[in-house]
């Protein structure tokens with residue numbers, strides 16, 4: 001079983017219709033007229049332990065609604081969600097022990113007590129053993145520079161400081177999965193970089209699974225290996241980030257760093273549709289046309305002859321690819 005399993009998930013909101021016409025508006029005060037909005041429409045996906053998934057889409061496409069159902073805050077209209085085998089809505093308390101959540105516009109901390117006191121309350125709430133609490137606090141303090149902030153009440157912190165303290169709070173109980181909704185919204189470049197570094201380290205070192213929603217594609221590109229694109233409540237793309245980039249770039253460049261480049265001195269690298277751009281003892285770079293050359297074929301050919309240490313694929317960034325996909329669907333309000 002996958003760590004996160006979402007099957008045919010639907011959320012409908014019942015909304016009161018507002019009429020522009022006076023007569024209808026008066027009538028609807030006594031007999032309100034409702035319309036049903038399907039915010040999440042038959043969404044399916046599974047997420048394995050340790051994955052970092054970017055859940056992206058235009059404003060109002062249903063991202064927050066999905067995340068709220070995954071956290072157990074909202075009850076699905078139809079379909080099912082399983083997090084670590086639990087139904088997050090029915091097993092809300094047990095589920096909350098295994099997950100962390102940060103909503104960029106809402107704080108986890110108590111407004112007028114020093115941050116460390118909020119952390120102590122979380123320790124009690126989640127039964128975090130003192131040793132583990134201290135280890136985590138030390139690690140998070142070091143990575144995100146929290147030391148000077150711990151004695152200050154949240155209301156006296158800047159936006160960036162608040163976000164760092166909130167993110168640390170969400171990790172104190174060693175959650176297996178963390179939901180991050182706009183984790184860097186409104187922050188300056190340095191604060192964003194610090195938060196991304198922390199999230200990346202938790203993903204690599206602790207194998208924490210992440211589901212990140214953000215309109216900042218640098219968040220998505222720097223944190224996520226996989227991207228799920230939602231539009232009008234439906235998933236319209238779910239794939240590995242590198243694969244999306246490969247598939248949507250026709251003329252692409254691919255660079256390899258290798259232990260020893262066997263083609264450097266004597267041989268020629270020959271493959272249909274592939275042009276050699278540069279070679280050194282430890283690197284190779286090619287340009288190829290996606291219509292005629294198979295990108296995975298190049299990687300396989302290189303991997304057969306030497307040890308690949310790094311691969312860089314350049315072309316358009318993920319934001320412009322996503323815009324193109326959405327434009328094809330005639331979406332104009334992407335922000």
Ligand SMILES: Nc1ncnc2c1ncn2[C@@H]1O[C@H](COP(=O)(O)OP(=O)(O)OP(=O)(O)O)[C@@H](O)[C@H]1O
Pocket residue numbers: 013014015037039057058059060061062063064065066
């Ligand atoms: N409590 C609610 N009652 C009625 N409609 C709602 C409610 N919450 C959200 N909606 C509607 O559901 C749709 C999806 O909203 P949601 O907040 O999930 O989108 P989102 O993708 O997170 O958007 P954004 O990027 O702007 O945060 C929108 O049309 C929104 O107006």
